[in-house]
Amino acid sequence: MYDLHTHSVVSDGTDTPTELAEQAAELGLTGFALCDHDILDGITEARNAGERLGVRVIAGIELSAKYAGVDIHVLGYGINPTPELDKVLAGLRRGRLDRIPRMIQQMDELGVPLTLEEVMAQVSGGSVGRPHVADALVAKGIVAHRDEAFARWLAAGRPAYVPKPTVDLVQGIDLLHQAGAAVVIAHPRIRGAAKVLTDEVLADLVTEHGLDGIEAGHPMHDAATRAQLYALAELLGVIATGSSDCHGTGKIGHELGSVTTPDGVTGELLRIISARGGAV
Template sequence: MPHELVVDLHTHSTVSDGTDTPSALVEAAAVAGLDVVALTDHDSTGGWAEAADAARRTGVALVRGTEISARADGVSVHLLSYLHDPEHPDLVRQNERVRTARTTRARRMVELLGEDYRLTWDDVLEQTSPGTTIGRPHIADALVAAGYLPDRSAAFASILHPGTRYYVPHYAPDALDAVRAVRAAGGVPVLAHPGAAARGKVVTARTIESLAGAGLVGLEVHHRDNGEDQRRRLLGLARSLGLCVTGSSDYHGAGKPNRLGENTTDPEVFALIEQQGRSTVIRQ
């Protein structure tokens, strides 16, 4: 009986808020028994080249992608873009603006935190690597390193929660514009963890229908942050709108409890994504 591909389409490296370098992440994917892994760092393609070298070395097929921060009807959403042209000007400008906004926001949050905690910008930088897209996870890591909290999850549930005075929002493009930009760049857009109610408000069926009309290809249904009720709702929406269904780990190394391969994507769905993308999957 032929081996069925094990496909994980959502992971993060040190280029954004993961703790594994791009090469170490691909190596970890090989150890975990994955056949295909997608590197989807936040608003950045900076880890693609290193991950591609590791993919050719290990034999794990690499889907090059990005997780784009966006907003839809006042709700924060994340859009996974697979196999797009990394030099497409609209997408490059969009990602650069978001990364700049993230840094400005992070600096302001550190200023506010510094009024009550012994925390500086240098403390946050110590938790990053060159080229990292700095965000709340790195502030969380700095708070953990300083002994204020036990881990990132505790930081996000308390000091860095959106309801506190330390939280500062950042610019994010409209989700419809983000979907259109991904399609213009030859990418395949999939809505990440759209039922993650514990993170805040989730997008409505009407919003997902609008995104589908703009070119959304799929929904990341099988994700640990989507509860069973949300999974059923999303599966129904996917069927009615003709969207594909993906499953992923959202692996961040030591930054989150998520483990590689804990949720996976059907090989036929992966084949569909590969067919639609402009860039190629990197293979040995």
């Protein structure tokens, strides 16, 4: 089995790429995909550890996109970076960093003192986000965990929320395809995505833009939602994946290997990557 959606300290996870590989080996996973937010910097470390431990590591990314005004996450697997993709990713990461002072200012106005230095002390990689603000609040004893910080201040619609930069959904799919990747829509039935990623929209993304798969299995999809998405993927003739969306201790209920994809389905994913000229 494979866990096809994980995060490391390179973005907003709490485990290093090596630690993820070690945990995957302990769990008996065949492999996993490292899909840090808008950054590929952890792939080499993860693959080196995977080779040592006998765990296959798939080079992945979770790209920040937008559709109909709603944030959508797009998983790309088997990426061979292109100059255009590198440029877009660098812009997304720069925008992620630029919004942090605005969030800190809004927190200050809410009577919650926080400094940029305190936030950056929580950052281990090159992709900065709201979880690092949450971690700074945890470190100061203001909240008990990330979920509390998001619920009180940082989630969309809460008083310290600042939108992150994104790319257009179709543009994102095209960029990833051009980099040789197989492209899967992440957790399409959570939060705002559930309102705009209707069955009809997903079907259009498949027929008109070559979407390769749907993340049907996810900790935030209930049993009925998973069953509906697996059936939809079969109807559309695309891959249905299952993944934990592991962030280490940063997300409760998303433990590595808690939701997985069978080896046969992952093999189909790897064949798509190979046919597209991606990194397998």
